[in-house]
Every structure is written in structure tokens, then in C-alpha cells.
Amino acid sequence: MDQLAEAVPYLGKRNLKAARWVVIIIALVAPIIAMMFGRTWVRILDFALLYMMLALGLNLVVGFAGLLDLGYIAFYAVGAYTWAFLASPHFGVHWPFWAILPLGAGFAAMAGIILGFPVLRLRGDYLAIVTLGFGEIVRIFMNNLNYPVNITNGPQGINALDSMNLFGWDLARNLTIGDVQIHSLYLYYYFFLLCVAGSIMFIQRMQISRIGRAWAAMRDDELAAKAIGINTRNLKLLAFSLGATFGGVAGGLFGSFQGFVSPESFSLMESIAVLTMVVFGGMGNIAGAVVGALALTALPEILRNIAVPLQETLFGHVLLDPEVLRMLLLSLAMILMMLLRPGGLIPAHARYSRPELLGKGVRT
Amino acid sequence: MDTLLQQLLNGLVVGSVYALVALGYTMVYGILGLINFAHGEVLMVGALTALTVITTLMGVSPDMPPLLLLGIGLLAAMVVCMIVAFLMERLAYRKLRNAPRLAPLITAIGVSFLLQTLAMIVWGRNYHTFPQLISTTPMQPIEGVYINPIQITTIVASAIIMVGLVLLVTRTKLGRAMRATAENHRVASLMGVDVNKIISLTFVLGAALAAVAGVLFASNYGIAHYAMGFMPGLKAFTAAVLGGIGNLGGAMLGGIVLGLVEAVGAGYIEHLTFGFLNSSYQDIFAFVILGIVLIFRPTGLLGERVSDRA
Amino acid sequence: MIKLLEARNVGKRFGGLTALSEVSLTINKGEVYGLIGPNGAGKTTFFNVLTGAYIPDDGEFVFNGIELPVGKPHLVVEAGIARTFQNIRLFSQMSALENVMAGHHIRTKANIWGILTQNKHTREEERLTTERAYELLKYVGIERFADTICKNLSYGDQRRLEIARALATEPQLLALDEPAAGMNATETSQLKVLIEQIRRDGVTVLLIEHDVKLVMGLCDRLSVLDFGKKIAEDVPAVVQKNEAVINAYLGGGKHE
Numbered sequence: 032m033d034q035l036a037e038a039v040p041y042l043g044k045r046n047l048k049a050a051r052w053v054v055i056i057i058a059l060v061a062p063i064i065a066m067m068f069g070r071t072w073v074r075i076l077d078f079a080l081l082y083m084m085l086a087l088g089l090n091l092v093v094g095f096a097g098l099l100d101l102g103y104i105a106f107y108a109v110g111a112y113t114w115a116f117l118a119s120p121h122f123g124v125h126w127p128f129w130a131i132l133p134l135g136a137g138f139a140a141m142a143g144i145i146l147g148f149p150v151l152r153l154r155g156d157y158l159a160i161v162t163l164g165f166g167e168i169v170r171i172f173m174n175n176l177n178y179p180v181n182i183t184n185g186p187q188g189i190n191a192l193d194s195m196n197l198f199g200w201d202l203a204r205n206l207t208i209g210d211v212q213i214h215s216l217y218l219y220y221y222f223f224l225l226c227v228a229g230s231i232m233f234i235q236r237m238q239i240s241r242i243g244r245a246w247a248a249m250r251d252d253e254l255a256a257k258a259i260g261i262n263t264r265n266l267k268l269l270a271f272s273l274g275a276t277f278g279g280v281a282g283g284l285f286g287s288f289q290g291f292v293s294p295e296s297f298s299l300m301e302s303i304a305v306l307t308m309v310v311f312g313g314m315g316n317i318a319g320a321v322v323g324a325l326a327l328t329a330l331p332e333i334l335r336n337i338a339v340p341l342q343e344t345l346f347g348h349v350l351l352d353p354e355v356l357r358m359l360l361l362s363l364a365m366i367l368m369m370l371l372r373p374g375g376l377i378p379a380h381a382r383y384s385r386p387e388l389l390g391k392g393v394r395t
Numbered sequence: 396m397d398t399l400l401q402q403l404l405n406g407l408v409v410g411s412v413y414a415l416v417a418l419g420y421t422m423v424y425g426i427l428g429l430i431n432f433a434h435g436e437v438l439m440v441g442a443l444t445a446l447t448v449i450t451t452l453m454g455v456s457p458d459m460p461p462l463l464l465l466g467i468g469l470l471a472a473m474v475v476c477m478i479v480a481f482l483m484e485r486l487a488y489r490k491l492r493n494a495p496r497l498a499p500l501i502t503a504i505g506v507s508f509l510l511q512t513l514a515m516i517v518w519g520r521n522y523h524t525f526p527q528l529i530s531t532t533p534m535q536p537i538e539g540v541y542i543n544p545i546q547i548t549t550i551v552a553s554a555i556i557m558v559g560l561v562l563l564v565t566r567t568k569l570g571r572a573m574r575a576t577a578e579n580h581r582v583a584s585l586m587g588v589d590v591n592k593i594i595s596l597t598f599v600l601g602a603a604l605a606a607v608a609g610v611l612f613a614s615n616y617g618i619a620h621y622a623m624g625f626m627p628g629l630k631a632f633t634a635a636v637l638g639g640i641g642n643l644g645g646a647m648l649g650g651i652v653l654g655l656v657e658a659v660g661a662g663y664i665e666h667l668t669f670g671f672l673n674s675s676y677q678d679i680f681a682f683v684i685l686g687i688v689l690i691f692r693p694t695g696l697l698g699e700r701v702s703d704r705a
Numbered sequence: 706m707i708k709l710l711e712a713r714n715v716g717k718r719f720g721g722l723t724a725l726s727e728v729s730l731t732i733n734k735g736e737v738y739g740l741i742g743p744n745g746a747g748k749t750t751f752f753n754v755l756t757g758a759y760i761p762d763d764g765e766f767v768f769n770g771i772e773l774p775v776g777k778p779h780l781v782v783e784a785g786i787a788r789t790f791q792n793i794r795l796f797s798q799m800s801a802l803e804n805v806m807a808g809h810h811i812r813t814k815a816n817i818w819g820i821l822t823q824n825k826h827t828r829e830e831e832r833l834t835t836e837r838a839y840e841l842l843k844y845v846g847i848e849r850f851a852d853t854i855c856k857n858l859s860y861g862d863q864r865r866l867e868i869a870r871a872l873a874t875e876p877q878l879l880a881l882d883e884p885a886a887g888m889n890a891t892e893t894s895q896l897k898v899l900i901e902q903i904r905r906d907g908v909t910v911l912l913i914e915h916d917v918k919l920v921m922g923l924c925d926r927l928s929v930l931d932f933g934k935k936i937a938e939d940v941p942a943v944v945q946k947n948e949a950v951i952n953a954y955l956g957g958g959k960h961e
Contacts, residue, residue: 150686150690153690174675254794257779258778258794260779261811359509369491369499369501
């Protein structure tokens, strides 16, 4: 929260309190403004919030602990498929959200630990490739586990997932209070916003804690970290499984929001997209992950709405379709950021603790 | 028995292609310590360039002999790939040579997807039919075992190129400069080696091999498209690690072994898992092997013999 | 005298090279113990084996009467041995204060639940960690740089910071790997004062050093390593006169 407030241009450095309110107000009114441009934009914001959760989780792994995970989307898939299995006509099971969401998170965390145990002793670049392989293996299984027993329904995916139902309050239905009708997309927005806010709070508390400090130490110099007694293996596992947990929760939310899941949503490109968000925003920085996710979800959509009509007027037909534009944007963002501004849009600052905790008498 | 022999043969063909690509990974890794994630895309660029050149030529002069067509296509592919690799090193990697360890890798991933996107823009999303200029009519040297001329060409061409590369690295002055650079950039430059030039050259050389691999790959399957480089690239990387990354002989051995394991595995996986997994899981082998090798024997089959590094 | 650390026949080989062979020594509680020897004698290897960075091929270490775990650096630190590095290894992205706070990690307990809820115990622990870190900075005399990113500190101050970070792990034995390397005469004499202070405060010190003058003036007892073997162990005055030691240092022809 405070990191986000600090990132507010101009105000952040001068008046933190005001900046904090700016962030809160923007977050609250964003969907109302978006609705003026059409329903799609609220939907896009909803997705941006999901990507924020993913970016926050991946940032914990890559940015805090320094482990490059290229298979992160697999945990998202675990969460989404958990939802699909337990809340859809596919198996005819319809569990409530408060049971599935933690379960999906738990499964994802478990997957994180199972993957983490053998691979975490690998050096950075090898780790990246092996996690990429893990992501692909998960996707291959999703694609093919419709035979001989139909578990995942293969490439078609699973349809008609239950919507998010918060104790009898269905987020997929418009809410009517008196004469006012609140659109379902708003409901999802505010619910996701709550989830993101919770994630930010949790992750920020982790960052400034003894564990966050130990992660930072390990990322800076693993050997020195070991020499001061930090159990690097456990801390890496913790980062990996915590990151996976966020992926799992986001996956569950995604499944219920979208209403269907298929392997296509969990391709390597998606892992890379989330990584780009983290890199673009600024590794090791909560505000970076949030801003990166927002920018790289919204920008392709803005491009879609500007570039496509523009191309039609200029050339008479569409040269670059929206999907190409998105990939172009993501890959260029990644390369150019690394070359020109490796710290990202909002570079992380070197502070992992709160020296203000020092008692008055101590500091002289 | 005949199935096994057939699978081994198929594996050898794919394995030779992996080996060619793996050499590019291993050379760049040996010299820069960088996993050039985009190397697989170079294969794709090679195949698609050859496709464009060949189909254009076929349109212009329909009665050109097929081998000449293929030769020109291959040459064009090599030139384009070398230019792409040169630019890639120059524009994206050079600046990051001394950056923190993850930066060049992240950039390489970006370059990989950028190349795919550009290919998508140039050649579209569709699968293209790649003209099979060398016959694919199967012959039957042994009862029940089939092999076709393009498969033979693939194995022979790869073998010749690999021998040539080994000679280049071990017997020539250029090869010595490459080995020296791989050992230690600073010392090599003190000894009068132009390190930047050698690194560019390594990329370019690797790209030429990838171009050949791309054309052979596409000729074998009769298909080319913008994403075709990704899987072979990843598998070639696995092959390089399997053999011992940084080690030329290892890359070749790793490629062949991976090709064989994959082919045989795909043939028997259904039996092994009592029908639960089938050959659509073929791609898993590479990843599983990669994981196992990295975890239990990160130096690969041949270990890392520093003197062999190029 | 109470034994604090006992090395028993410790050996370590790298391929065909014997880096340490049958090294036995005993460090008593409260002393400053020196480990000297020419370059490549195996001093740093001894450190690495002791602190769990390498796994020894032979022998074991007994610390406070209990055998030390092998190849598990964090358990060695937990048992009460802290080290510094020959080429300073600080967490370059952190402030000086945070470096020391990180050093306190192993003596703190807050878990995820405590951190999430920020309960009283977690907050109190964090406050104590911060205070203790600040006191340690004061102790080594660099508290005015508490908020400075450590890579911007002077060389000598970085050395001091590394010692403070090691002390934050609350060790009984502090192992210093060439702490005076690269220091000028003034800095070295300040370092000597600091080490003596550390000893007075009840921490035993194991010191690898090249600076013979510093070692002789500071150590209660010392061992000399040469080609991975212990060739002498005694009080400085005696070791100084030992013939094998003189030969090793002056490069007597017997090894060629």
C-alpha cells in the first residue's frame, strides 16, 4: 500500500497520506470510469486484477527470492482446474467457494513444494529452464488427460464452471438494491480488488519481516546468507510455495470468473507475460508488480481499440492483429526494459525493514 | 525387434537435427555462459526463409532441378540466420555481458518471443507446406524397416557438418581463438584475440548450423510455421545439457541420445504405463531427462572438459 | 581451561590435491586463537570445512562437547560459530543496519502467521532486532552509517560491518578470515582494539591472518599450517622460534 502510494508521481514523495488516498480513490472509481467506455473495459480491469495477483506472486519468487520461475502459470492452472473439477457439471460436483479456493491454493502450494524440492539447488538459469519444462509438462497433461479416463476433457477444456457465490450472493448476477442495479462485473471487480489488497498487505508484511530480509540476503549473496545461518533451502521452498499459493488462488478466481478453463489459457506465453509484468514494473517491488500488471493488461487492449481501426483506415485491412500486437508489446517491453532500465518502471529501493522501530533513546 | 530398429532409426534422424541445434547452444554457452533462449527461433527463421526462397524460385522457373532449389534455399536461409544472430548478439546481448546473471536470460526470452512474433507478422499464423525436394519415398533395406532419402540426407549432412565444426574448433587458428575466449575473455584479449569478433562469430556459426537444421527439419516433416522452432530449440538445449554444456562432443552425443530415447520412449510408453499415457506425451521425455540430468549430474554425460570448450 | 572447539584429524582433498590432512587443534574458551601459514597452506579451506561450506573427507569438529553437523552452514551458525570472509561479502543492496539485522535472523522466530497478523511477539522481536543491530553498529563504531547502503561504505567500515553482522548471530566463536587484509596501519590497530574488546566480552576468536605482527600481538596461541598440515602449535613467542615455521615462511628448499 505504502509502496504504491510512494509510487504516485509528485505526491508520493511529498505527502504520503494524500498519495495513499489517491491510490484508494483510483482503485475504487476505476471501474465506474471504465464503464463509460463500455462494459469490456470493466472486464479488462477485472482481468488486470487477476494478473496483479499473479504478478505479485511471481514477484515474490523472482523479485524477492531471486528464483527465475518460467513455469509459474502451472500453479495458476492448478487453481483453475481445481475449481473446474469441484464446481462444474464435468464431474457433477458443486462445492462452495470457501472450500475450493483454499483447496486450490493448497494444491498449488503443494505443487510448488514438489517441484521445488529437487530443483531449488540448481543455479539460476538452469532453474529457469527446468521450471519451464515443468510448466510444459503440466500443460501437456491437461491437454491429454482425457484418455483413457476423461479427467481434464483435453484441449476442449471444461465448461459451465460455477460462478463465485459468496454465501448465497452470486457475483455473476447483477445486484439490485432498491432501484439501483449494480452490474456483475462491478461485483467481481470489488471482490478481486479486496483479494489484491489482501495480497498486497500480506506480501508487504512478508517483505519487511525477518523472512523478507532473509530472502533479500539470499538473493544478494547466497554464500554469505548461509554463513549467517540462513537456511536457504527452506527459504527458497517457502518463496516457491507461497508464490504458487497466490497463483492457485488467482487461478480459482479466474476459473469462476471466466466460466470455463482450457489448457490454452496456461501456455508458456502466459508465464512469460506475467514475468514481463514483473520485469516491466520493477523486480522486487510490490508497486512494480501492480503497475506492470495493470499497464501490460490494459495497453494491449488500448492498442486493440486504437491500432485496429487505425490500420483499417490507413491500409484498408488489418496488418497486425491484436494478438500479434500483444506479443510484440510484451517481448519488446521485456528486451527494452532489460537494456535501458533494468530496475523496471519503479525500481525497488534497497529497504527491507523499518529502522523507525528504533527506540528514541537508542539512536543518538 | 523391427519396431525397435525402426524407432532407433527415426530417433537417429531427429537426434541429428537436435545435435546440430545443440551445438549452437553449447558454443554460445561455452563462450558467454548464456543460455541463448532464442536459438531455437533461428531454426524457424531458417526454415521459413528457405520456404519463401524455394517457392518463389519455383514460381519463376518451374524446371529448376530440385537439388539446386534446395541448395539456394539453404544458402539463403544460412545467410539470413547469420544476420539475425549477428544482430541479436549485437543489439540485445552485448550490452548485458556483465549484467546480473538473470538479465541476459530474461532478454533472451524476450528475443525469442520477438522473433516468433516477427515471423508471425511476415509468414502469418498458418502452417505452410514445405516442399519436399528430396524424395520421401520409403525404401526397405531390411524387411520391415523403412528409411527414406531425406532421412539419409539428414543423418549424413549432420555428420559431415559436425566433423567440419570439430576440425574448425580444434585445428584452426580461429578455433584456438574461440577456445581461448571461452577459457577467459580478458586473458584472450591480452593475447591479441578480438573477443567481440570471436563472440559474434560464435553466434553466426551457431546460426548457420541452426539454419541447416531448420531446412532439414522442415524437409523431413514437410511443414513449417512460426512456432516450429520452440520445441526443437528446447530439446536441443536439453541435448546440450545432457551431453555436458560447453562441450562440443557432448552436444552431438546428447542430441543423438535424446533423439533415440524420445523415439523409443514414444514407441513403448503405452506399454510401460499400461495404456494410461500414449505417444502424445512424447514431449515430456525431454523435460524429464533435462530435470534428471540437471539434478543428478549437472555436468552432463561427458562432463565439462574445459579444453573442449568452444 | 574449557575446550570450546576441537578439530580431530580433519582432512580435505580436491581431486588429487590434498588441501588439509590430519589437522587437529583445540581452541579454549575465551582465547584469541590464530591460524597462520603461507598462501595456499589450507587456512581458508579449514574455515570452509569448519563452517559447513565444504564437507570434510576425514575427521570431525567437536564444539562445546557436541559434534558439529557436516555441510550444513546454517546449523553451524546455530550452534554458535560465525564467520567473516576474506573478500568481504555483504548484502550490497541493503543498508548497514539491515545487514546486521539479517545477521540476527537465526535468533528470531516469527513465522508466517505471526508476520501476517503482526502480533505482539513479532513486533516486539522486530523492535529488538532493530535495536540490537543498532547497538552492534555502535559497538564496531559505524552507527553513523546505519542507513547507508553498504556498498557505499569505506573498505575498513565494510570490514567492521561484516564483523557486526557476524556478531549479530550471537556466536560463541567468531572466525575471522584475514580481517586486516587491505587495511592501513591505523585501521589495523583499530581492528586490534576491536578484537580485544570482543574477546573481553566473552566471545572466543579464531583468526586467520597474514599480518604476522597483528597475530603475534593479539593471539594467545596459534597454529601454523603448511601444505595442509599443522606444523606447529603454541604461544606466539615459541612458534616464532620454531624452525619448521621459519622454513615454511622463508621458503626453505625442502618442499621444492
